[in-house]
Amino acid sequence: QVQLVESGGGVVQPGGSLRLSCAASGFTFSSYGMHWVRQAPGKGLEWVAFIRYDGSNKYYADSVKGRFTISRDNSKNTLYLQMNSLRAEDTAVYYCAKGGVAMVRGVIITRAFDIWGQGTMVTVSS
Amino acid sequence: DIVMTQTPLSLSVTPGQPASISCKSSQSLLHSDGKTYLYWYLQKPGQSPQLLIYEVSSRFSGVPDRFSGSGSGTDFTLKISRVEAEDVGVYYCMQGIHLPGTFGQGTKVEIK
Numbered sequence: 001q002v003q004l005v006e007s008g009g010g011v012v013q014p015g016g017s018l019r020l021s022c023a024a025s026g027f028t029f030s031s032y033g034m035h036w037v038r039q040a041p042g043k044g045l046e047w048v049a050f051i052r053y054d055g056s057n058k059y060y061a062d063s064v065k066g067r068f069t070i071s072r073d074n075s076k077n078t079l080y081l082q083m084n085s086l087r088a089e090d091t092a093v094y095y096c097a098k099g100g101v102a103m104v105r106g107v108i109i110t111r112a113f114d115i116w117g118q119g120t121m122v123t124v125s126s
Numbered sequence: 127d128i129v130m131t132q133t134p135l136s137l138s139v140t141p142g143q144p145a146s147i148s149c150k151s152s153q154s155l156l157h158s159d160g161k162t163y164l165y166w167y168l169q170k171p172g173q174s175p176q177l178l179i180y181e182v183s184s185r186f187s188g189v190p191d192r193f194s195g196s197g198s199g200t201d202f203t204l205k206i207s208r209v210e211a212e213d214v215g216v217y218y219c220m221q222g223i224h225l226p227g228t229f230g231q232g233t234k235v236e237i238k
Contacts, residue, residue, distance in 0.1 A: 037175075045167075045175065045218055045229040061226050095174055101225065105158050110222035112165045112180040119174050 002026035002115055004096050009120030016086050016124070022079040022096030022117055030054075030074035033100040035113060036081050038092035038122075048094070049081065050101050050110075059101065059108075064090075086124045093119040128153050128221050132230035139209040140238045147233045149202045149219035156199055156223075163222035166195055166204045169232075170215040178217075179204065211237055 008020040022034070036048040049070040050059045058070050069082040079096050097113035129152040139145045155162045166179040177186045179195040182202060192207040206213055216232040 044232045045169075045220075047227045047229075059225055107157060107223065108225045109157060109163050110225060110227040111163075112177050112186070112222070113167075113175075114177050114180075114186065116174040116176065 004098065004115055004117035006094065006096055006117045006120035009094065009122045011123045011125060012086055013126050014087060014124055017082070017084045018086065018122060020081040020083065020094055020096075020120055020122070022081075024077045024079065024098075027098070027115075029072075029077040032098050033111075034070075034072065034079045035097045035099055036070060036079075037095045037097055037113070037116075038090075039095070039119075040089075040092045043092075046092075047110075050099075051079070052101070057101070083122070086122075088124050091122060091124050093121050095119045127226060128155075128224050128228050130219055130221055130228055130230035132217075132219060132233050134233060135231060136234045136236070138236050138238050139206075141211060142208050145206040145209050145213075145235060147204045147217055147219075147235075149197075149204070149230050151200045151202075151221050153224070154199045155202075155221050162198060164195075164197070164202050165220045165222060166193075167218045167220065167229075168213075168215050169218065170212075173215075175218065206235075209235070209237070 003025045005023045035050045051070045067085045071080045096117045098115040099113040100111040131150045133148045162182045167175040169175040183195040219230040
């Protein structure tokens with residue numbers, strides 16, 4: 001069945017790095033854009049980053065720009081999020097989600113996130 | 127960024143009764159292509175979010191027809207015609223017309 005499985009979360013000190021992975025199955029991964037969305041403990045949802053199906057376009061939330069890098073390996077059906085210079089406010093459950101971003105008449109629109117992973121917890125603490 | 131504001135923030139509903147959640151955006155979500163990029167998600171306790179509604183009123187695959195979405199421009203509503211125990215969780219609206227996509231604060235629905 002269609003599935004996304006995240007891994008790589010853990011506890012890291014402020015200023016440290018972590019790489020998250022998201023393994024996809026049950027659909028043609030190489031045909032779809034993918035996102036990372038996070039949720040701080042007890043809080044709402046925050047979009048983090050997007051990568052186009054072929055890796056050619058990437059977008060980031062201002063809060064992570066310059067520190068996080070989204071990438072993908074279509075031969076391994078896997079999405080990644082490299083997180084550097086981590087801060088306490090990056091503490092959250094990180095979800096990968098399937099969904100597109102498209103330029104429609106000059107406006108970048110975000111399509112619905114139709115499949116979500118179960119999430120992986122990242123804790124930034126000394 | 128577009129601000130999404132949901133009301134109420136919590137809702138306690140008797141099984142079989144209707145429920146309604148409002149979502150207002152700080153800018154119109156109507157695109158020149160005629161589509162309105164407003165989505166609804168449900169996060170059940172201990173689970174990841176799941177898509178319920180896309181483009182205001184289209185139910186995603188497998189979503190029961192007791193869920194319906196309506197609205198236009200900046201004002202939107204999610205309605206549950208008859209709440210069931212499995213509908214408990216936090217409901218989020220999200221806009222997709224402007225990057226970054228932004229979510230409402232969430233509305234927690236519980237059963238009386």
